[in-house]
Amino acid sequence: MKKNLFLVLALVFVITFSGLAFADSHGEKISLTVAGGAVGQEKELTIKAAEMYMERNPNVTVEVLETPDLANDRLGLYLQFLEAESPEVDVYQIDVIWPGDLAEHFIDFYDYGAEKVADKHFQAIIENNTTTDGRLVAMPWFTDAGLLYYRTDLLEKYDREVPETWDELEETARYIMEKEREAGNQDFYGYVWQGDAYEGLTCDALEWTYSNGGGQIVSPDQKITINNDKAIEIIRQAAGWVGTISPTGVTGMGEEDARSMWEAGNALFMRNWPYAYALGNQEGKPTAGNFDVSPLPAGDSGKSAATLGGWNLGVSKYSNHPEEAAKLAMFLAGEEVQKMRAVEGAFNPTIKSLYQDEDVLEAVPFFGSLYDVFTNAVARPSTVTAPQYNKVSELFFQAVHSVLTGGSDAQTAVEYLELNLMDTTGFETGEPLQP
Amino acid sequence: MSNSNSSNLAKEEQKLAFKLLIPAFLILIIIALYPLGQVFYTSFTDKEFASSKETSFVGLDNYKALLSVSVKELEPIIDEETGEQVVDERTGEKQFQRPIRVLPRDPYLYRPSFEFSFFGNRYVVGARTPDFIRSVWNTLIFTLFSVFFETVLGLIVALVVNSEFKGRGAMRAVMLVPWAVITVVSARMWEWMFEPTRAGLFNMLGDRFGLIETSYSFLSNNSLQLPAIIAVDVWKTTPFMALLILAGLQLIPNELYEAAEMDGASKFRQFFNITLPLLKPSLAVALIFRTLDALRVFDVFQVMLSQKRYSMASFNYFQLIQARQMGMASAIGVIIFIIIFGFAVLYMKSLGVDTE
Numbered sequence: 001m002k003k004n005l006f007l008v009l010a011l012v013f014v015i016t017f018s019g020l021a022f023a024d025s026h027g028e029k030i031s032l033t034v035a036g037g038a039v040g041q042e043k044e045l046t047i048k049a050a051e052m053y054m055e056r057n058p059n060v061t062v063e064v065l066e067t068p069d070l071a072n073d074r075l076g077l078y079l080q081f082l083e084a085e086s087p088e089v090d091v092y093q094i095d096v097i098w099p100g101d102l103a104e105h106f107i108d109f110y111d112y113g114a115e116k117v118a119d120k121h122f123q124a125i126i127e128n129n130t131t132t133d134g135r136l137v138a139m140p141w142f143t144d145a146g147l148l149y150y151r152t153d154l155l156e157k158y159d160r161e162v163p164e165t166w167d168e169l170e171e172t173a174r175y176i177m178e179k180e181r182e183a184g185n186q187d188f189y190g191y192v193w194q195g196d197a198y199e200g201l202t203c204d205a206l207e208w209t210y211s212n213g214g215g216q217i218v219s220p221d222q223k224i225t226i227n228n229d230k231a232i233e234i235i236r237q238a239a240g241w242v243g244t245i246s247p248t249g250v251t252g253m254g255e256e257d258a259r260s261m262w263e264a265g266n267a268l269f270m271r272n273w274p275y276a277y278a279l280g281n282q283e284g285k286p287t288a289g290n291f292d293v294s295p296l297p298a299g300d301s302g303k304s305a306a307t308l309g310g311w312n313l314g315v316s317k318y319s320n321h322p323e324e325a326a327k328l329a330m331f332l333a334g335e336e337v338q339k340m341r342a343v344e345g346a347f348n349p350t351i352k353s354l355y356q357d358e359d360v361l362e363a364v365p366f367f368g369s370l371y372d373v374f375t376n377a378v379a380r381p382s383t384v385t386a387p388q389y390n391k392v393s394e395l396f397f398q399a400v401h402s403v404l405t406g407g408s409d410a411q412t413a414v415e416y417l418e419l420n421l422m423d424t425t426g427f428e429t430g431e432p433l434q435p
Numbered sequence: 436m437s438n439s440n441s442s443n444l445a446k447e448e449q450k451l452a453f454k455l456l457i458p459a460f461l462i463l464i465i466i467a468l469y470p471l472g473q474v475f476y477t478s479f480t481d482k483e484f485a486s487s488k489e490t491s492f493v494g495l496d497n498y499k500a501l502l503s504v505s506v507k508e509l510e511p512i513i514d515e516e517t518g519e520q521v522v523d524e525r526t527g528e529k530q531f532q533r534p535i536r537v538l539p540r541d542p543y544l545y546r547p548s549f550e551f552s553f554f555g556n557r558y559v560v561g562a563r564t565p566d567f568i569r570s571v572w573n574t575l576i577f578t579l580f581s582v583f584f585e586t587v588l589g590l591i592v593a594l595v596v597n598s599e600f601k602g603r604g605a606m607r608a609v610m611l612v613p614w615a616v617i618t619v620v621s622a623r624m625w626e627w628m629f630e631p632t633r634a635g636l637f638n639m640l641g642d643r644f645g646l647i648e649t650s651y652s653f654l655s656n657n658s659l660q661l662p663a664i665i666a667v668d669v670w671k672t673t674p675f676m677a678l679l680i681l682a683g684l685q686l687i688p689n690e691l692y693e694a695a696e697m698d699g700a701s702k703f704r705q706f707f708n709i710t711l712p713l714l715k716p717s718l719a720v721a722l723i724f725r726t727l728d729a730l731r732v733f734d735v736f737q738v739m740l741s742q743k744r745y746s747m748a749s750f751n752y753f754q755l756i757q758a759r760q761m762g763m764a765s766a767i768g769v770i771i772f773i774i775i776f777g778f779a780v781l782y783m784k785s786l787g788v789d790t791e
Contacts, residue, residue: 076756083485101759104487187633196655197743243649249631252655252743261632387486390757394742401743405655415535416546423544 028059030321032328034091035065035078037311040275041345046093049337053328060324071095071199078102085318090325091332096310096379097199097393099129099138100386106314108135112326117334121350128379129312131386137314139333140350142341144309145377146207146296147370149262149270149280153290154180162294164304166208166237169269169297173245176268185266190245192258193271197401200254202380202393203307204271205400208234210378212299215432217396218381218421223430226396227418230432234299236410239403251404263287271296273309277366278346293366295373303435308377310348342367348374378435388424395420471772478765484755490762497766500563505545507537509557534559567767570745571774573736576661577746578729581668585725586718588669589676594710596677597684607681614674622738625667629653629739660744664735672728676721683717684710719786723779730775747771 036046043066050062067074075098081089082105094102109118114136118126125140148169150162158176163169173190180188194200210216214231218224242250247261255272259279262270265286270276280287295304313329315322331337338349343363352375354360361368382389399417402408418429478497482490509531511520521530534547538561545561548568552558562568596607613621628636631652641647653663687710695705733748742753748771755764 072756079485079756079759105485196741198741247632247652248650249652249655252631252652264634266632387483387759390759394753394757398742405657407657412533412535419535419540419544420546 029061030059030324031061031063032090032319032321032325033063033065033088034093034313034328034332035067035081035089036093037069037074038066039069045341045345045347046332049332049340052337052340053331060328062328065089067093082316082318087316087318087320090316090319090321091329092314092316093141093311094138094314096125096128096144096308096312097382097389099312099314100131100383101389102314103131103135103137103386105317106137107317107319107322107326108137109139109315109326109330110134110136112323112330114139114330117330120335120352122352122375124308124375124377124379125310125312125350128308128383131383138312139314139329141311141313141333142338142347143350143374143377144273144275144348145306145370145374146203146271146309147274147293147306147373148296149272149276149291149293151268151287151291154268163269163297166212166234166297166299170237170241170245173268177245180268187266189247189261189267191241191269191271192246192250192253192261192267194254194258195242195246195250195401195404196252196254196257197397198254199393199397201397201400203309205235205238205396206307206378206380207271207296207305208238208299209432210435211296211301211303211305213301213432213434214299215434216378216381218385218392218425218427219430219433220381220384221430222384222425222427224418224421224425224427225430225432226421227414227429228432230300232410232414235400235403235414238400239406239410242404251401274346274348274366277364293370295370301435304373305435306373306377308379310350376435385425391424392421395424474765474768477762478769480762482761482765484759484761484764486759493762497763498770500543500763501567501766501770503543503545503563504548504568505539505561507534507539507559507561509534509537509550509559511557529557531557534561566745567747567750570747570750573661573744574730574732574747577665577668577732578726580661580665581672581729582722582725584665584669585673585676586722588673589680589721590718592673592677593680593684597681610677611674613671614678616671618671618734619738621671622667622735625663625670626654626739629663631655654739655743657744660740664739667735667739668729668732672725676725679717679721679724680714683714683721686717687713715786719782722786723782726778726782727775730778731771747774 034046034050036042043064046064050064054060054062067077075095078089078092078094082102092102092106099106118136121140122143125143126136129138129140130136148162154176155162155172158179160172160176161168163172169191177188177190194204206216208214209226209231212230212234214228214234215225217226242248250258253261255276258267258270258272259276261267262272262276263280263285274293277293280291282288296306298304313333315325315329319325333350335351335354338347338351339354339357339360341347342349342354342357342360346364348367349355349360355367355371355374367374380389381392385392395417399413399420403410403413421427422429479492479494480490481493481496512530512532513519514521522528523530534550538545538547538559543563545563546565548560548562548565550557550559560568592610596603596610600606616624630636630638631654632650633639633642635650635653637653638647638650641651651659653659691709691713692705695709700708731748732746733752736744736746736749737752741749745753747767751764751767751771754760754767
């Protein structure tokens with residue numbers, strides 16, 4: 001018995017010290033972990049990029065940690081790591097609305113030489129990822145913006161143009177919906193979008209208000225601007241779509257619900273993110289080859305607005321190797337990897353020059369034609385209201401949702417929203433910023 | 436002599452018993468009492484989840500924010516020309532001031548929670564956190580109806596599978612299927628059946644048989660949300676109820692029924708005079724189980740309604756993960772704890788469950 005114990009102990013010593021000796025003779029061996037998404041091709045592409053990095057940096061092993069698909073769940077997981085100040089994850093893939101809220105847990109990329117590459121990326125995203133005290137807490141990885149999907153075959157059939165204003169969209173949708181229903185498709189609707197009470201509705205409603213000259217809820221200079229006639233007017237107009245050009249169930253729809261209805265051929269227009277483009281063109285679907293994308297319609301401001309989405313890479317302050325992790329994050333967010341992801345997975349690059357790259361444009365043609373939409377996307381007020389953004393967003397989408405479902409009228413809802421926002425953020429009210 | 440000896444022995448044994456209980460107590464303290472105490476403590480602070488913000492002691496502020504209510508009367512809107520109260524032309528309802536005008540704003544903002552009429556006057560109940568008040572209300576309604584239907588249906592199912600018939604064993608197994616399905620999975624399944632278009636089962640059936648004009652959106656229509664959720668829970672948990680009641684039924688000796696038969700008691704009479712009284716203890720246990728379970732309902736609400744409508748537990752979750760208000764979330768946890776504790780005591784007392 002004792003002999004055995006001794007043997008085990010000896011073995012442990014040997015293993016421990018040989019490890020040390022090994023590390024000594026081959027330079028420091030570092031292991032880094034990237035917490036990334038696994039939606040569609042995401043995980044494969046992240047692993048591929050990690051392998052590219054490992055090939056060039058043999059002393060580093062990169063592991064990819066799969067995280068939940070739903071952004072809320074993912075945030076919950078991250079918060080647990082961060083609350084525990086865990087060094088387990090070095091690089092986090094974070095939503096475009098999180099840099100403000102999570103800033104205190106991340107390193108400043110400017111300390112690791114990011115000023116050389118920051119200019120290559122879209123200005124709006126860099127600004128979004130920069131805290132009020134000037135720290136760049138996340139590198140842009142890929143971007144997203146709300147787009148209007150429309151059925152080319154149906155617009156042609158009924159000789160209609162792609163709508164440029166919300167009124168035109170309403171009119172065209174109503175007309176074609178009526179005709180299609182007369183022709184026998186009882187399940188056909190004019191317009192599907194994200195109306196469930198969640199972050200997606202914040203994105204959609206922000207596009208309405210901003211394009212109508214109603215501002216962006218809270219302006220970047222910390223003024224609450226939502227309570228104005230333009231915002232109230234467009235929210236009221238959107239509530240009018242529910243049960244007319246949009247199904248009553250749109251108030252329970254997320255991205256995937258809208259997409260499945262659209263791909264079944266039961267909608268003329270859809271508001272969605274770029275990811276639906278490749279999926280809608282898959283063979284066998286009624287939409288394949290029969291649709292295109294354009295900027296979302298404009299309101300009274302005369303300009304279209306698209307909410308900025310997308311994901312970024314932040315490096316944890318609690319990482320054991322922050323410098324190496326920062327290097328890895330900047331490699332992943334660099335030109336080479338972004339190009340690979342654009343070509344293979346249709347992920348929108350955040351680097352401006354890639355939108356002129358021939359290989360990228362060949363793979364995803366609308367990257368070129370809708371370049372302006374991506375560069376001018378309007379950010380949600382996440383950085384300015386940090387760390388209260390989730391609260392702010394919830395107040396906003398709950399208010400809009402109550403109007404959409406008829407629970408309250410637009411004016412009352414917005415008046416209360418203003419009071420609630422003042423209560424939550426402590427900001428003053430102000431005039432909305434125009435696009 | 437022998438007396439003191441045996442008592443000494445008893446003492447020794449008692450000591451040993453305590454020593455043997457120590458590990459169990461330690462584990463209980465580590466996994467139950469410590470976290471619970473931590474939650475109690477955190478509920479008196481303004482701790483933010485995953486934040487380095489300085490945490491300070493705020494006393495009862497979290498509880499005040501959750502539970503403060505203010506009832507105000509709403510003045511009727513008087514038409515200046517006729518001097519009478521304005522009536523909405525479309526709905527025919529009398530018009531009152533909007534709550535935003537009367538609810539207090541300083542030092543705290545009160546939001547309207549719900550309105551009610553009393554002797555022709557209209558009142559509004561304002562709360563600092565109306566979502567919480569509503570979530571408590573939702574949970575109570577959910578609990579009341581789901582437990583009621585589950586008990587009634589469970590009893591019927593149990594009586595059926597308790598009687599002699601061919602294929603009874605198979606029937607008992609089949610009965611358990613909904614209970615075996617993971618709640619999140621069954622919630623998703625029902626979500627599909629509740630689809631607001633004709634792709635959803637209920638809308639499709641209604642449409643096929645000409646019962647409905649337009650499609651219903653069960654999960655986003657305010658008045659249909661709770662019935663929909665209750666239906667899911669009843670479907671899922673009735674088997675569990677049936678199982679517990681079935682166990683109780685099998686404890687009732689057959690001789691009693693034979694004797695009743697001899698005395699000429701009807702089946703009806705047998706049920707009320709024999710089955711029900713003898714079933715009471717198992718029914719009580721089943722009711723307590725289900726009620727306490729229903730009060731902390733989370734998964735069905737989270738999957739099907741998410742942030743459209745909260746239960747107490749899902750509101751708690753969103754306070755912690757979304758709003759990151761750990762102090763506030765802890766206070767909610769404590770209140771849920773107290774409510775459930777209250778129900779447990781109430782049941783024990785009213786159903787006369789023997790605690791020994």
